[in-house]
Amino acid sequence: MGDTELIAAVRRGDADAVRALLEEGADADALDADGLPVLCTAVAAYDDPVAEALMDGGADPDRPLPDGTTPLLRAVDLGSPAIFSTVLGHEPRLRLPEAARERLLTLARTWYATGAAEELRRRTGATGPAERVRVQDDEYHHVDQVTLGGLTVRAGHGAVLTSLEWAFRVLPPVEELVARGLKYADEDHVDWWSAKWILSQRRSKETWLAVTAFRHHPDPAHRRFVLDFLRIRSLTGASDRNSYDKEESRLFAAWAAEETDVDVLAKVLDAFVGYEHPGMQSIGLGYVGHPDPRVRREVPALLTTWGNPYPPPTPPARAALLRLARDPDSEVRAGAGYWLGTCHDLTLEVHQTLIALTRDPDPEVRTRTAGALAASPDRTSAAADALVALLDEEDVQARLNAAYGLVLRDDPRTEEATGRVGPLGPGFEHDHRDSAIRRWKWERKKTEREKGSATTEQ
The missing domain is CATH 1.25.40 (Serine Threonine Protein Phosphatase 5, Tetratricopeptide repeat)
Structure with a gap:
């Protein structure tokens, strides 16, 4: 019964069920109705999660099949680097004899040299154009999927060959x-x-x-x-x-x-x-007036000197950052605002520029400037007021920056500010700003409890 359920789970692409059934004792090399191990079923479906579950459960990628191939050879044939990498298994250079390694390399080289469409045409005898569609092969990378003569492969044989050579230490x-x-x-x-x-x-x-x-x-x-x-x-x-x-x-x-x-x-x-x-700063200064904003966006970070905390910029760098803070491109202004605040420069012109950027028409400029201003040593009332004004922003990052800055300043409006941040949702579990706000609330409650205890004792 376990193997029957496993075959069904593989067919429907339920990786969680596959893992659970394998833990209960199902055979990772169970044969499907076509007489092939279920690993071949997952490979043919380009189902990487299921193939991974089977491999983790002990499926054999080198098992000889009736047609003389193996699941690993079939993975190379199908041209999906994601599936191939999963089915390759551990220590293939040590696991496979030289003849098996050379067979895999020859297969990958043939596909890559011939091209997916031409190799399908050679194998099937089909004429006419191949159907091509771009598909996502793994979470981040894509490849063309090619169909011709009733067969479908992915044209990732170049990547398969490159990975296979490295696995066998062919350079x-x-x-x-x-x-x-x-x-x-x-x-x-x-x-x-x-x-x-x-x-x-x-x-x-x-x-x-x-x-x-x-x-x-x-x-x-x-x-x-x-x-x-x-x-x-x-x-x-x-x-x-x-x-x-x-x-x-x-x-x-x-x-x-x-x-x-x-x-x-x-x-x-x-x-x-x-x-x-x-020479980093001098190179950055040379691009302050570059006509393309993509270049100017990279300049603010070049004008700073790393430190903990960051030291104030040199006079030429400060002048350049102030110029970039007035740039027509919003991303340039955002970068300038961030680095002006991060560099802990307390000159009046920098202070006024940062306050102005918290009111910039672009919300990303306001958010990034708020992040730098929040952590800066600027403890003026104008800076605190600018942070309070950002509590009305739609962007939760801006509100969080503002509340965090008020926590660091122990501003009288901090309690109200922390209540206006709103729910953060996933992704903020280890955020240092949220941690600081939680710690501030805990210490405030602790102080109130201690005061209450002292009053009771009196």
């Missing part, structure tokens, strides 16, 4: 992987993601140099790929032995001064902020 030239990633020049495509991810895992200096050399490529897409590679590499962490922070800092400084494509330049400046470089 193709960096240039080849970059070319795969850029086949569609789409940052959300599975091929782009897989290429940059695997390259980021190859921590050698040779790989780093080979990828970053593409920043000089005439095609902006190649330069965007380098940026994405550096970003994911920094997010995944590196040991001191293979960390190139100093080299990357110098690279970004030179790149920021040379880039001509506006979209790439904005991304370069955004990435540059994450490094320490003595």
Whole structure:
């Protein structure tokens, strides 16, 4: 009965039921009506959650099937990187013999070299155009799903091949992987993601140099790929032995001064902020008057010096931030307001500018400025009054910033302010502002209880 229920749960795509039935003893390799293990059913349906549940329950991805394939071979055939990664299983390089590994690689290479539509045409003998539709393969990345001659596959074989090579520690030239990633020049495509991810895992200096050399490529897409590679590499962490922070800092400084494509330049400046470089402020000052707002939006963060707390800006940086606070683009004004407040600059002009930005026509400007003003050391009555005025905002973030700022100031209007924040909903469970408000309420009640106890004793 357990296997029958498991087969039904797999067919309807109920991953929770699959897990529960496996825990109760159902066979993860139970055979469906077609005589194939249910893992093949999940693979054919591109049902990643169910396939994951089966794999966690012990399903065998290398089980020989009547047609001479295996569930893993079928996953490679179908071209979904998400399903393939799930079915690949643990330690495939050690688990699979050399002949099996080469068969998988050859299959993936054939699909990628031939192309999904052409390979379907070769297999089915069908003529005419293939039907293509873009589908989401995992939570963040998409791929084309191709149908021809009654068969359907996903054209993610480039990403499958790249991941398979890495799993077997086959290291193709960096240039080849970059070319795969850029086949569609789409940052959300599975091929782009897989290429940059695997390259980021190859921590050698040779790989780093080979990828970053593409920043000089005439095609902006190649330069965007380098940026994405550096970003994911920094997010995944590196040991001191293979960390190139100093080299990357110098690279970004030179790149920021040379880039001509506006979209790439904005991304370069955004990435540059994450490094320490003595020329960062001067580079930022050079872009204060850039004609494209996408570039100016990145400038405020370049004009600050990291610290805890942030120190006041230099006079040239302050003048630039004040100029950007009057920018026609609302996102530029929002960034300028945030950094003016974050830098704890208590000069009169900065104070007046921040107060004015809390009344900006754009709600995002008001919200971001309120966040910086709330935590700033500005304890003037004008600052407190500006925060109180923000309690009428529709944006809960603005109201929360305002109440938080009043808590920090222990303003007489704090109790009313905390009551006007409203329900926060999911996503605020660990918010430092909400925690400060809760702590303020708890301490206030504690003080009231202590006063009540003292009065009773008297």
